[in-house]
Amino acid sequence: METETNPGKKKNSVKMRGLTTTIVVAVLVVIVGMNSYAQVEYGHVGLxxxxxxxxxNVLSPGIxxxxxxxxxxxxxxxxxxKAETDTSASSKDLQPVSTHVAVNYSVNKESAYNLMNNIGGSFDSIIINPAVQEIVKEVTARYQAEDLIARRDVVAGEISEHLTQRLAKYDLIVNEINIVNFKFSDAFNQSIEAKQVAQQQALKASNDLKRIEIEAKQKVAQAQAEAEALKLKKQEVTPELVQLKQIEVQEKALEKWDGKLPTVTGGATPFIDIQSLTNQ
Incomplete structure (x- = not known):
């Protein structure tokens, strides 16, 4: 009986080993298959x-x-x-300035191999940030502190121009430069505020003076106009006009007179030339 049982066990053992081998081979095939391709994401290139x-050889997006x-x-x-950098520098008038700069850049697709082979994946901290700090310090030193505020767009354009030339050597493209913030000392900020207040007060005083001058000119013009009008009126007064006005006054008085002289008068009785009115 033992002789009959042993061959069965051997057959089962062979089958199990064969099944295990098949499973191992299948797993190896799957692993090899999964590692035989790679996918390059959109917006990237592969090496x-x-x-x-x-x-x-630069690989385009895909499998x-x-x-x-x-x-x-x-x-x-x-x-x-986007790469953001904080820089400390001094202006032309030796005012300390802290500048926060944001740089939008991109990698030249055709030159990705040169960049990765010569610099590596940390090119933003190795190349971009030091270049930004150096150029910002250089440009800031050319301007007065107040001009950095008033001419921010000009300063940003100059930084962008120098940075574009610097990064072109590493096949990096500068798309845009933004000066997010200029930060000055408290003493400088207070002096700027005091200057603005003084300018506003001077502007108000100048406006008040202009207003007073305009009002004075208006009064002079009004007086001249009134004098001219009075002069014209005097020129219009003639003896015939005076006589006509007298007749009108006498006619109105006659219309109101009842034919009786007042018994009490408080003043001179107006003289009415009845004869002349009758003749007329």
Whole structure:
């Protein structure tokens, strides 16, 4: 009986080993298959890396085959990226200035291999931030502190021009520069505020003086106009006009007279030339 049982056990053992081998092979095939391709995301380019060495062939977004366990694909972001830097500098009039600058930049797709091979993935901290700090200090030193505030767009344009030339050597494209904030000392801020108050007061005084001058001119013009009108009126008065006015007054008095002289008078009785009125 023992002789009959042993062959069955051997058969089962062989089957189990065969099944295990099949499963292991299948798992290995799946693992190899999953490591035989790589996907490059949209907005990126890919570079083959074989045993730590980069390949100059730039891969476009999509799926690409690679040698399993030997090659891998690194991705380089080519979209517009923002780098922010804080810089301390001094203006032309030796005022301390703290500047917060935001730089929008992107990587040149065709030159991604040169950038990654020569600089590496930390190019923002290795190249961009030091370049921004140096250029901001250089440009800030050319302007008075007040001009940095009043001509911020000009300062930003000058920084952008110098930074574009500097980063072009590393195949980095500067899209836009923004000076987020200029920060000065408290003493300088107080002096600026006092100057603005003085300017506002001077402007108010100037406006008041102009208003007074205008009002005076208006009064002079009004007086001249009244004098001219009075002069014209005097020129219009003629002996015939005076006589006509006298006749009108006498006619009105006659219309109101009842034919009786007043018994009590408080003043002179107006003289009425009845004869002349009758003749008329």
């Amino acid at each position: 083959y890396k074989t045993f730590g060495k980069l390949n100059s 690409h085959f690679k040698i399993p366990f030997i090659q891998n694909v690194i991705q380089v972001n080519t979209q517009v990226t």
